[in-house]
Amino acid sequence: MNYEQLVQSVIGDTENSLRKFLPELILCATILLMLLTRLFAITRKILPPWLLATAGAGLAFFLAAPWVHLSGEVSTAREEIFTGMLVHDAFTIYFRAVLLFTTLLFIVLARISGLSDQENGPDFCTLVLGAALGMCLMAEANHLLIVFLAVEMASVPSYTLVGILKTNRKSSEASMKYAVYGAGAAGVMLYGTSLIAGITGSAHLPTIAWRLSEGIGTDYQLVLVLAGLMMMVGLAFKLSAVPFHFWCPDAFEGASAEVAGFLSVASKAAALALLVRLVIGFTSPPAAEPKRFEMKPAMVATASDAASNASTIPVVHTLEVKESDRQADRVAGMRTFLAWVIGVLAAITCTFGNLAAYGQTNIKRLLAYSTIAHAGYMMMPVAAGVAMMTANPVGASEAFAALLLYVLIYVFMNMGAFAIIAFIRNAIGSEEIADYAGMVRSSPGWVVCFSAILFSLVGLPPLAGFMGKLVIFAGLVDAGMYWLLFVGGINTAISLFYYLKVVRVMTFDPEPETRPPLRLRLASIPGLYVLVLTAPVILLIVQWNGLYRWAEAACKTVVGF
């Protein structure tokens, strides 16, 4: 390929990629616009940052359009964009939509609860959108450079968001702990990345998978295992999986409740998406060796050409079509290893989170441990999916779909719980569980909503959390991982007690005299917000099939059959 052709194909590829990248571009544009509107007094007045941020996140969500792409009418074949840096498929669309939706909910919540109206409101909105951009990139990464960049882009604004309450002692301590742990974990992850990239001689995930399956670099098996574990350190930190969970309760207690909700939902969803991407990326070699970008036939940016080009893009395939048994053995070995690592990590994380939640007196700390436990539940289907990829790709895709469904349900449950905590904090200035005593007498509607969310977090029928747990456990049965199913079942039973404790305090205990009066009505803006988030938790049982179909559609192209 000569120079001119190369330039032409880069231009064509970029034009094609930018169209698929539109929601993220909108986020970038909104961030720039927010910085510009701060320059003049008049623009500050007519375009407040929360309005811009809501509009930007809303427009990005609208353009992400999961209802169009996941309905099956539009083709969502796997396509590599930006010369193979990112990947665009149904999985990308699903996670991008979930993340943007969470961001939108969060910005609205911060506006209603007054967090984004303080003097640093513009910075706050900029940071939120920056973090959302990084999280979207985490879900689309196809190259080790993007993996690291996206993790950092999501983390660095999060550190600052935790410390946004500048004069608060707890907040500053929480953000320092989060930043120091986070930067350390990212450093270790980068070292692991450098070893994997060096041994296989590539940073492009499909190329790495191809070379590993060909046995290139497998002489250094020990180094590969070590590098894989180092990358797991970075991921486990983002997932708040044991033993890298220390930051989570501290950061959540110190941060304001709204930010804690955002971190527990969006950051975790993005980390799970990245985990699935990496695990599948390393263990599903493409059918043929991926070509370097400059070796590919020249590409002109027309829709028909993009379609024909899709044939040259490597299709991840299953083991039936593979010719070499040794290749299959290597891939199966890697899959078994990863399934065990993730499964054991999930079991430990889940058990630890639930046990540590017992003695908590601060509601945010309790929910932080509940988040750790849920990270464990949500890693279980990943382990099951990887374990099944060799023998039962349909089952594997269903296991991953279970994760996707749970992530969506988790958005409503946790954002709802943290929103209620934030509004109660605004009313009484306390986040201690003891101060919630007797709430049912003065604000019964809120207690019903909060209890519904807590029961849903336990996974009691007929709430949404029950459906989520049911499909996850069904995936474990398919994979034959009965030990993990057992751990999950026991943990669900354990978690019942500490969630019930909160409900008991709210309903049965007498009102403490030290507490200022608490009258929360449902017919107010905060009340409506809480109702909007609680309604899906209660009603999703009626209409969860549609969402599950989306989740299934999102996973088909990932496992690739």
Next chain:
Amino acid sequence: MFDLLTQPVGLTHYLIVGAVMFVAGAVCMATKRNALGVLMGIELVLNGANLNFVAFGSNFLERNPAYQLGLDGQIISLFVIVLAAAEAAVALAIVLNFYNNHSTVDVDRADELKG
């Protein structure tokens, strides 16, 4: 092991320097009680990884030219340098904020949140 000392400088030598930097950084992160010291340890870890990327990406050091990282390695290291600077700026601002509230940068004194 000792033939490394008599051989011409190759990939292995660079990797050893990178590994030493990584270990030094990790030890620094684990043992320093001053928040700034911990941040320096993180810089060392990042730069150890960076050295690996540059060495793996070099055309003159790779054993098998068909499977070399090439320019990717050097571009990644450039990105990491920029990111490390951004991360250090944010972390320093957060440490300064901690100092304003607690009048110390000792990480052991950050013990109000626990349980």
